[in-house]
Amino acid sequence: MADDRRAPTNKGRGGAAPALSFLETLRWAWRQLTSMRTALFLLLLLALAAVPGSIVPQRSVDQRAVQAYFERHPDLAPVLDRLGAFHVYTSVWFSAIYILLMVSLIGCILPRVAVYSRALRARPPKAPRNFSRLPASATYETEADVETVLAAAGATLGLARKDTVTVTDDGAVVEGEVRAEKGYLREFGNLVFHVSLVVVLVGVASMSLLGYRGSAIVAEGKGFSNTLTQFDEFTSGGLFDTDDLPPFSLTLDNLEATFELDGPQRGAPRSFSATGTVIDAPGEEPRPFEVKVNHPLRVDGASAYLVGSGYAPVIRVRDGKGRVVFEDAVPFLPADATYTSNGVVKVADARPEQLGFQGFFLPTAVSFGEDEIPVSAHPAAANPLLGLFAYYGDLGLDGGESQSVYVLDKDGLTQFLGDDGKPLRLMLSPGQSADLPDGMGSIEFVELRQFARFQFSAQPGVMIPLWGVSIGVLGLVLSLTIRPRRTWVRARRRDDGVTVVEIAALDRVPRSDVAQSVDDLAARLAERTGHTGNDYDTASEAEPPKKDEG
């Protein structure tokens, strides 16, 4: 529609390119931007721009994959990074296309709404003089008078918008026509669809600007309260204020993970479920919850999802003086499908030296020989084993720089060695403990717990795009199925007292069945009004519709 219009500045200037005034240039640019061609181009561009994000790992999707990419492509990655390739969907260029598309859409919808509202008020147009020029027409003769024919035509045409116009001679109606138009809902549906696209774009923008997303690991028996410091990872939209985090807190009582025990899919995860209690806001009653995959926990203003699980052995460490300086459930992060997991323990309070441990946890350890390193055979905890290397010295926690709890900074640490001079390897099952050399302390694997990895997020306005697309689809169906048609029935009294009835139709969207329906209409009308028996003639029969055209 919009692209049919020519910029008026070019009109009557013979195609020469005179200098445009600033205002004219602006207007020209606006016309260009809001044409359907531009909008489609922008849309295709948006799709193309989305492709790199499916090839290069994205920070918002998988931070670790991005790091791995940097390691694999040390030269290429920084260049890509500057281009925003690791956060395509929030990059400047992606946003630019997005915003231009939105403006373009709005700019092309507004004039169409105006055109449509005028069309709604308009009456069906006059019949053309010569019906046989139209794609389909028919005619028959009847004894009935003009008024009867027109009334019958009005009834037969059904729900269309209709006007009946007559010509009289000496008070008698000698000629008249019924003008009918139907299918206004097509353009309505079309507008609804295009408007809903804008709604979706707005809703998606609102979600990402006003929302936040973070994840945290919570071990059984421990709690989480929704404050910034408790997240392992946290991202939020540009307009999100971290003071606005909803003030809920929860405690995890139990994490249940089941895995296939045998058969070809042995080891495949079957179900995860986390139960505990949640307090929606300080001062409110705790209520029990259960979170499963596909069944998030909804609290006021946020949702919690179970996105992972793993093991958190409870570890107790005594220092050289025999004091318990550490006792906690330490999450070990699973690295593969059998839940071979890695983790570290940092004991900052140990004296005389700080202690650090790094190692792995195997839920079902199997060993293929005395000196072989055991491996995990199944993700369920049938034979849990903790394997650790131990260090002493300075954990490097005082530097002020924040440190990941999953990485041991070995710069200031010395590894304990065994009697054989090789690094000391501790292997512990639940309940077992081991002494460190030189009376530096001991470590005990008290019991095994599990942890849940939750994702917490709020997406204000998440329903907007959903409603937008849903209503948009309905509009789309209207616009694809409804086919506007104009129909005219003209009746003229001949001097011999016979009324000649002519019928014709014109489709706004060409369809192949128009001839057939004009013939049908003529037949039904002829039945109502009676006909002279002269076989009625359909112009469309002169050129029989090919059956396969439909």
Added chain:
Amino acid sequence: MTLEDWANFSNNAVAAATAVLALAWLASVAQWAFGSKAVRVERAVAAAEPALVGGGSASSNAPAVDGPSSADREAAEERSDLFGRIAFSLTVLGFLVLLAAVVARGLAAERVPWGNMYEFATTGICVVLGGYLVMDVLMKVRWLAPIVLGFAVVVLGLSMTVYVPAGPLVPALDSYWLVIHVISAMVAGAGFLVGAGASVLYLLRTRADARGGAKGYLSRLPSAASMDQLAYRVTAFSFPVWTFAALISGPIWAEHAWGRPWGWDPKEVWAFITWVAYAGYLHARATAGWKGKAAAILSLIAFATFLFNFVGVNLFFPGLHSYAK
């Protein structure tokens, strides 16, 4: 029957259906071949008897002539029809066997039979065949048989390479949204396939027409305009369904499962690309300068992105939609 019996039955039935459909495909190709022979003979006969030009039906009482005769033409015509009927019967049979296989797979796994790539392929082809048969009743699309059957046989054959034994779902897929989301994606995909098939034949036919008239089997296809029309109609049906699958039920499920309705996961990116490409096609059809050939090519590109999403993204790109394994 035990679960294992159902699983074995399903595997055998998939193999049987593949074989039946391969035969159906051969028969449909034979139908084309004899049909095109009939056209050639008809032309030769017409050339030999100028008086009968244009009188296709008059050839029954034509005098015998040397060289190709109208009897030859009728023989070829009859064979073509026979193979057409064989192809169709075998298609119905293959569809029923495949349907049984899919149902048995569901019984063996005690869930809907579309939880991994193997099942998506087998159930998807079942939907394609069902859709094709329904469309044949509604709008006579038997001329698409070689394309639809060829596609079905290739996909069923390839599905063996991603076979996994029947079993329960990984937790992320264990949701009723799986049922809704995947079935709508498959229905849309079946329509897109038919649309793509019609577009290919449309392009071949218009090219042949432009080079002085379609010869051989192409001339027996419906007119270029009506194939274009069919491609448009099925695509216009499929597009809203795809919108529902990719942009409504998908995001709702993703919100339940992963905590975000849309995360630009590779699968989501490509679903979006497919959607945009088909929206472009619908516009192209409505825009004067783009009608016809350009629009048809756009619809083929769109279908290619759809296929790529199913095959390429599953196999090459890591993502949350990791049911490829």
